[in-house]
Amino acid sequence: MTAQTATAAPALKEWPLWEVFxxxxxxxxxxxxxxxxAADAAQALNMARDVYTRRQEGVSIWVVPSKAxxxxxxxxxxxxxxxxxxxxxxxxxFYDIPEEVGHM
Amino acid sequence: xxxxxxxxxxDAGPKSVKPPPATEPADLMAAFDARIDADGRIExxxxxxxxxRKTLIRQISQHAHSExxxxxxxxxxxxxxxxxxxxxxxxxxxxxxxxxxxxLYSAAETLGTSRDQLLDALHTxxxxxxxxxNYPTLNWADVGVIGWLVDGAAIMNQIPLCRCSxxxxxxxxxxxxxxxxxxxxxxxxxxLVMMKGTQAQKDMVQDAVNRYWWKCLAMFGxxxxxxxxxxxxxxxxxxxxxxxxxxxxxxxxxxxQAKVLGVTLPDPDLKWNExxxxxxxxxxxWEEFWxxxxxxxxxxxxxxxxxxKAHNDxxxxxxxxxAHARKQQQRTLKEAx
Numbered sequence: 001m002t003a004q005t006a007t008a009a010p011a012l013k014e015w016p017l018w019e020v021f022x023x024x025x026x027x028x029x030x031x032x033x034x035x036x037x038a039a040d041a042a043q044a045l046n047m048a049r050d051v052y053t054r055r056q057e058g059v060s061i062w063v064v065p066s067k068a069x070x071x072x073x074x075x076x077x078x079x080x081x082x083x084x085x086x087x088x089x090x091x092x093x094f095y096d097i098p099e100e101v102g103h104m
Numbered sequence: 105x106x107x108x109x110x111x112x113x114x115d116a117g118p119k120s121v122k123p124p125p126a127t128e129p130a131d132l133m134a135a136f137d138a139r140i141d142a143d144g145r146i147e148x149x150x151x152x153x154x155x156x157r158k159t160l161i162r163q164i165s166q167h168a169h170s171e172x173x174x175x176x177x178x179x180x181x182x183x184x185x186x187x188x189x190x191x192x193x194x195x196x197x198x199x200x201x202x203x204x205x206x207x208l209y210s211a212a213e214t215l216g217t218s219r220d221q222l223l224d225a226l227h228t229x230x231x232x233x234x235x236x237x238n239y240p241t242l243n244w245a246d247v248g249v250i251g252w253l254v255d256g257a258a259i260m261n262q263i264p265l266c267r268c269s270x271x272x273x274x275x276x277x278x279x280x281x282x283x284x285x286x287x288x289x290x291x292x293x294x295x296l297v298m299m300k301g302t303q304a305q306k307d308m309v310q311d312a313v314n315r316y317w318w319k320c321l322a323m324f325g326x327x328x329x330x331x332x333x334x335x336x337x338x339x340x341x342x343x344x345x346x347x348x349x350x351x352x353x354x355x356x357x358x359x360x361q362a363k364v365l366g367v368t369l370p371d372p373d374l375k376w377n378e379x380x381x382x383x384x385x386x387x388x389x390w391e392e393f394w395x396x397x398x399x400x401x402x403x404x405x406x407x408x409x410x411x412x413k414a415h416n417d418x419x420x421x422x423x424x425x426x427a428h429a430r431k432q433q434q435r436t437l438k439e440a441x
Contacts, residue, residue, distance in 0.1 A: 013426060014218060014219055014220050015422065015425065015426065017213070033279075034207060034210055034275075034276070034279075035210045035213075036206060036210065037219060038425075039422075039425035039426050039428065039429040040425075040428070040429035040432060040433075043425060043429070050199075050203070051203050051206050051207075054196075054199065054200070054203065054283075055283070071149065073149070074147070074149045074150050074151075
């Protein structure tokens with residue numbers, strides 16, 4: 001960010017976008033629950049508390065700048081995920097085990 | 105919380121005609137249709153026809169605006185709530201509405217519009233919001249009736265939206281619906297308390313019901329025959345139940361509640377139809393509905409002016425927060441150097 005003098009009226013800019021992740025309970029993972037606009041990380045945390053945890057939905061919050069997330073392209077879905085479809089041997093149900101062995 | 109099947113065109117009229125859909129690449133369109141037909145979900149990065157995107161932006165943003173403007177008529181009563189308990193409840197509810205607006209703005213932004221654009225459309229009067237908020241809240245019973253009937257109607261509308269084909273909208277609706285049931289129950293309970301009070305209090309409740317009943321029925325949007333957009337919305341899985349069907353569901357659910365409460369609903373034609381297994385009801389005044397939607401309700405100007413003033417009065421806070429963030433960032437950089 002280039003320095004701006006206080007006198008030059010800054011163009012009214014939107015607060016950046018943050019993604020919010022909430023851990024609902026100790027022992028569980030943080031889960032994405034939505035996004036919000038905030039000027040900085042501290043404010044994003046405060047706002048996430050008000051917007052996403054008004055009813056004790058969480059015990060911990062992560063906020064991540066949305067622009068820091070790299071996402072896979074939906075067009076690549078086939079290339080990325082289809083190869084797993086024909087590898088049934090990666091699942092335990094692929095293997096026949098005699099009944100007398102019991103639970104394995 | 106408050107949508108209605110409010111996906112009225114922003115340049116609304118009772119008989120507005122939609123332009124023909126733009127031509128889209130046939131293969132992409134076919135894949136999109138197939139996913140919709142299979143009751144699949146569309147996510148922000150997926151290809152979608154322009155008309156689907158536009159319809160969603162319009163509907164979700166109108167929904168968001170309705171939440172935000174909906175804070176005004178109730179906020180009006182925070183300082184005059186009859187007890188500390190009722191005041192705390194009302195503050196929590198109004199805060200929820202603000203939260204619901206934020207979920208929805210975020211969902212709309214995933215479609216490629218910005219928060220500033222959305223707010224600008226509201227503040228310049230280009231975008232619509234639920235017409236119910238263009239009526240005044242004259243007495244304390246209105247706050248209860250808004251919870252019971254207005255939120256009740258909104259819940260009817262929002263539950264099917266949890267299954268909307270657009271993922272972010274559906275997820276926002278799940279969150280909203282979870283929080284919404286408190287809104288309706290607190291309103292109904294506040295009215296129950298008033299109905300155990302003096303005759304004057306009972307009269308207030310009846311008066312509020314009389315003023316709001318027809319407006320709540322109109323919240324479900326124009327009759328199916330006059331809703332050309334509905335068909336497309338149904339096709340796309342944005343809308344799951346038609347305006348008239350939702351309205352009927354609401355009436356059927358509400359009549360017994362009114363009986364328990366001890367109020368009458370101001371419709372002489374309202375009666376059980378054994379054959380249909382539904383309540384019949386009278387004519388809704390659609391002219392009044394459209395006049396209000398198009399800016400001529402009793403409070404349109406006041407609501408918008410209050411909203412714009414709040415936004416403008418907060419401008420310095422938004423700028424200061426950005427300036428503070430920049431300063432902090434520069435300080436961190438300097439320390440690191």
